[in-house]
Amino acid sequence: MSGYGNERRKVLVLGAKKSGKTSSLKAVFEGMTPKDTIWLETTQQIVKTDFDSILPLELWDTPGSFDLDSITWEEFSTVVYMLDVSQDTHHPISKIVPTFILAYAQNPSINFEVFIHKADHWDADWQDEDFREITGRVMDEIADFSDWASLADTHPNVRFNVDADAWLETLTTEKIRFWLTSIHNYTIYEAWSKVIQRLMEDIYGTIEGLLNTFGQQSSMHKSFLFDINAKLYVAMDINSVESSTFQLCSDYLGRMMVFQSLFDNVPEARKQARSEKAKREGKRDPTQDEDDDEDPEEREWPANVARLGENTSICYWQFTKRLALMSVVSSDVLNQQQGMIEFNVALLRKAILQILEAIGQ
Amino acid sequence: MPQDNKKKKVLLMGKSGSGKTSMRSVIFSNMIAKDTSRLGATMDVEHSHVVFMGGLKLNLWDCGGQENFLAHFISTQKSEIFKNVAVLIYRTETEWERDVKYFEECIEALYSLAQEEQTETDPSAPVVPPKVWVLVNKMDIVGDGVASKKIKVFEEKRDEIERRCGAVGKRFGMDVGRGRGVRCFGTSIWDESLYKAWSSVIHNLIPNAALINSHLTHLRNISSCLEAVLFERQTFLVLAKSGSGLDADPDLDPGASTGTNKTLGNTGAAEDEEKNKVKAKAVMMDVEGLDEVEVANGARGLERKRFEKISEVVKGFRRTCQRNSQPFINLEARFDNASIGLDVLTSNTYLMLVSSEPWVEPSLLMFNIEQARQHFEELTGEQVENPCLICKSHPESKYRVEDSIAEKREEWGHG
Numbered sequence: 001m002s003g004y005g006n007e008r009r010k011v012l013v014l015g016a017k018k019s020g021k022t023s024s025l026k027a028v029f030e031g032m033t034p035k036d037t038i039w040l041e042t043t044q045q046i047v048k049t050d051f052d053s054i055l056p057l058e059l060w061d062t063p064g065s066f067d068l069d070s071i072t073w074e075e076f077s078t079v080v081y082m083l084d085v086s087q088d089t090h091h092p093i094s095k096i097v098p099t100f101i102l103a104y105a106q107n108p109s110i111n112f113e114v115f116i117h118k119a120d121h122w123d124a125d126w127q128d129e130d131f132r133e134i135t136g137r138v139m140d141e142i143a144d145f146s147d148w149a150s151l152a153d154t155h156p157n158v159r160f161n162v163d164a165d166a167w168l169e170t171l172t173t174e175k176i177r178f179w180l181t182s183i184h185n186y187t188i189y190e191a192w193s194k195v196i197q198r199l200m201e202d203i204y205g206t207i208e209g210l211l212n213t214f215g216q217q218s219s220m221h222k223s224f225l226f227d228i229n230a231k232l233y234v235a236m237d238i239n240s241v242e243s244s245t246f247q248l249c250s251d252y253l254g255r256m257m258v259f260q261s262l263f264d265n266v267p268e269a270r271k272q273a274r275s276e277k278a279k280r281e282g283k284r285d286p287t288q289d290e291d292d293d294e295d296p297e298e299r300e301w302p303a304n305v306a307r308l309g310e311n312t313s314i315c316y317w318q319f320t321k322r323l324a325l326m327s328v329v330s331s332d333v334l335n336q337q338q339g340m341i342e343f344n345v346a347l348l349r350k351a352i353l354q355i356l357e358a359i360g361q
Numbered sequence: 362m363p364q365d366n367k368k369k370k371v372l373l374m375g376k377s378g379s380g381k382t383s384m385r386s387v388i389f390s391n392m393i394a395k396d397t398s399r400l401g402a403t404m405d406v407e408h409s410h411v412v413f414m415g416g417l418k419l420n421l422w423d424c425g426g427q428e429n430f431l432a433h434f435i436s437t438q439k440s441e442i443f444k445n446v447a448v449l450i451y452r453t454e455t456e457w458e459r460d461v462k463y464f465e466e467c468i469e470a471l472y473s474l475a476q477e478e479q480t481e482t483d484p485s486a487p488v489v490p491p492k493v494w495v496l497v498n499k500m501d502i503v504g505d506g507v508a509s510k511k512i513k514v515f516e517e518k519r520d521e522i523e524r525r526c527g528a529v530g531k532r533f534g535m536d537v538g539r540g541r542g543v544r545c546f547g548t549s550i551w552d553e554s555l556y557k558a559w560s561s562v563i564h565n566l567i568p569n570a571a572l573i574n575s576h577l578t579h580l581r582n583i584s585s586c587l588e589a590v591l592f593e594r595q596t597f598l599v600l601a602k603s604g605s606g607l608d609a610d611p612d613l614d615p616g617a618s619t620g621t622n623k624t625l626g627n628t629g630a631a632e633d634e635e636k637n638k639v640k641a642k643a644v645m646m647d648v649e650g651l652d653e654v655e656v657a658n659g660a661r662g663l664e665r666k667r668f669e670k671i672s673e674v675v676k677g678f679r680r681t682c683q684r685n686s687q688p689f690i691n692l693e694a695r696f697d698n699a700s701i702g703l704d705v706l707t708s709n710t711y712l713m714l715v716s717s718e719p720w721v722e723p724s725l726l727m728f729n730i731e732q733a734r735q736h737f738e739e740l741t742g743e744q745v746e747n748p749c750l751i752c753k754s755h756p757e758s759k760y761r762v763e764d765s766i767a768e769k770r771e772e773w774g775h776g
């Protein structure tokens with residue numbers, strides 16, 4: 001796993017003006033309420049934001065139109081393209097296809113993720129069909145691409161593959177993925193989860209394997225490794241469950257964060273109360289002699305559980321500043337085998353910390 | 362005042378469109394604020410019942426606020442409407458002048474009927490005015506988003522309402538003023554303020570609030586907790602909390618907290634220290650309405666709107682669960698700075714225990730809630746079969762049997 005290095009993975013977010021680039025980044029990575037995104041101002045220049053997920057990321061928010069030739073494609077791991085379905089999609093698609101081809105020619109390891117965005121504008125009954133129609137159209141335009149002359153004209157330094165058909169085929173089948181998204185529901189989190197998982201390469205499989213083993217040994221219905229700041233999952237086990245399970249966990253996580261924040265200032269107030277009491281009684285202030293640098297090894301990480309009836313409990317075990325295990329398990333199993341489960345959680349945590357260490361996190 | 366302790370008539374009055382039905386739906390029917398724009402206008406009077414802890418029944422009268430109805434309420438329907446009222450909640454909005462005139466007429470009708478009732482039952486006793494809550498609603502659209510402006514508008518309205526209540530009360534020989542029979546809250550269905558106002562109403566209607574408060578304080582102390590809070594199960598309104606009463610309304614129920622501390626005070630302590638504590642406490646209660654255990658455990662660092670926010674968290678999550686055809690039962694959490702146990706206590710309540718002690722495990726809190734369940738069920742029920750020391754010594758206790766106990770009561774020095 002030495003290939004991971006420490007450098008940030010760069011993610012370039014492209015899309016027409018008002019397609020939802022800034023909204024989606026703010027909602028997922030800065031916790032902005034979707035309702036508040038209507039107040040966002042137009043992005044005038046490229047804005048780079050660092051975000052530490054399981055891997056360090058550098059997210060590039062861009063204006064609707066800028067000089068794409070200023071981009072060095074080799075720098076980027078991923079291009080996220082936002083395709084706004086509340087507006088015309090034909091023009092944006094014909095514009096983005098040559099860009100994908102150009103980027104792929106210069107960086108064969110780059111990934112493309114197309115967010116078919118603002119899906120809330122679509123009738124739920126027709127959503128799947130509309131989705132297929134748009135993905136089909138993008139794929140066709142790439143497969144039928146023929147305007148090599150003008151690409152070569154404008155980019156004399158780029159060498160394009162001789163076997164164009166096979167090369168384009170790989171681009172469509174292996175490089176481009178499509179996601180149906182909306183900031184008003186969980187789909188945007190799901191899509192960003194998948195984007196990050198792809199960046200994890202080998203370690204995704206390793207962590208998935210660990211979660212599978214944990215799930216089998218502890219009788220979990222489903223387990224996720226969550227990025228608690230972005231509320232997305234960087235890995236999950238292979239057990240198949242309804243998509244609502246992720247929604248339930250994500251909703252729970254968000255609410256527990258609010259709950260926890262109500263008690264943020266308690267230790268400070270406790271300390272102050274003791275120091276005031278000592279003063280009143282004419283004693284030496286005991287809080288002066290304490291150092292509050294707690295040993296991170298000793299720190300007891302938050303953990304909680306909500307019981308929702310016999311068949312379902314949601315469990316949360318925080319592993320690091322950024323990552324937490326969330327599992328759904330039968331309440332009976334949890335009540336009867338709590339000790340064993342806690343033991344398995346400790347083992348899983350240790351294994352995941354080792355992986356993080358190995359990749360330099 | 363009505364004799365029946367269990368059934369309370371709550372009148373919701375105020376001009377049409379001031380948001381009476383909206384708030385009723387948000388608080389009692391779990392509706393989200395956004396959906397209230399779809400509510401139809403209320404015609405005449407809509408009745409609904411809510412059963413609370415210990416069989417406390419709220420009988421909500423949502424009185425349609427169109428002018429022709431209002432006129433009827435204070436004339437032909439006067440005695441039907443204003444008789445036996447436990448609480449009048451008046452909602453007012455922006456059209457202040459006319460609102461206030463109707464308000465005064467309603468208060469007059471209310472007080473005059475209370476006086477008549479009192480004369481029928483016991484003419485010698487002083488007339489206790491029915492309590493009035495005035496919710497100045499739609500505060501979210503007041504003051505152009507400037508907080509200080511908002512507060513100023515509210516304070517002006519509050520002062521005028523209290524002055525008018527005082528003046529009307531005087532005519533009927535009643536002493537009415539701030540915290541004495543009339544309370545004002547600025548509210549909005551879009552935030553926690555509505556919740557706070559309703560908690561104040563409900564807390565006031567619970568027949569044995571001080572007794573429950575004492576029990577919560579005891580439970581808090583033996584669980585090494587910072588706070589013990591009792592919530593209503595459906596609405597998640599806070600009914601009572603340990604220590605110094607609800608900080609939602611510090612001037613409401615001052616007797617409750619003093620009674621508590623007498624019962625559970627540190628009896629073994631030296632007199633001097635005791636005095637010091639009382640003095641220190643008096644100072645603290647002035648500032649934030651907290652008792653010494655709370656302060657020592659860091660309660661000053663607690664978010665002041667925590668109950669409202671917890672209610673929002675739990676109700677919101679419960680809605681998500683319902684969408685997934687799941688019930689929500691309970692929650693235990695070790696947070697960064699606190700341990701929480703939140704579980705069903707009685708058929709109508711939830712109890713939350715919060716500890717800031719690092720060694721207190723959430724499972725321990727859950728265990729203590731479990732242990733307290735039976736006694737609380739009795740306490741909020743018809744009769745207490747197995748009274749604890751707090752019950753025996755408390756003036757509000759429903760434990761009244763043989764004379765020997767009555768004598769013991771004397772010994773305990775309360776009553």
Ligand SMILES: Nc1nc2c(ncn2[C@@H]2O[C@H](COP(=O)(O)OP(=O)(O)O)[C@@H](O)[C@H]2O)c(=O)[nH]1
Nearest residue numbers: 017018019020021022023037038040118182183
């Ligand atoms: N209905 C809907 N509106 C969205 C969605 N995402 C963003 N928007 C709205 O689209 C508008 C433009 O968003 P913005 O992020 O500024 O677009 P940008 O120019 O691509 O950065 C804002 O008013 C957003 O509230 C979505 O998923 N659904």
Ligand SMILES: Nc1nc2c(ncn2[C@@H]2O[C@H](COP(=O)(O)OP(=O)(O)O)[C@@H](O)[C@H]2O)c(=O)[nH]1
Nearest residue numbers: 377378379380381382383397398400499549550
């Ligand atoms: N902005 C705002 N609107 C409110 C508030 N409370 C109620 N409303 C709106 O006022 C309208 C009338 O409310 P309704 O409950 O029918 O009033 P009622 O006639 O007193 O029962 C509805 O559209 C509500 O959505 C509030 O606190 N703020």
Ligand SMILES: [Mg+2]
Nearest residue numbers: 021022042043
């Ligand atoms: Mg933008």
Ligand SMILES: [Mg+2]
Nearest residue numbers: 381382402403
């Ligand atoms: Mg109405």
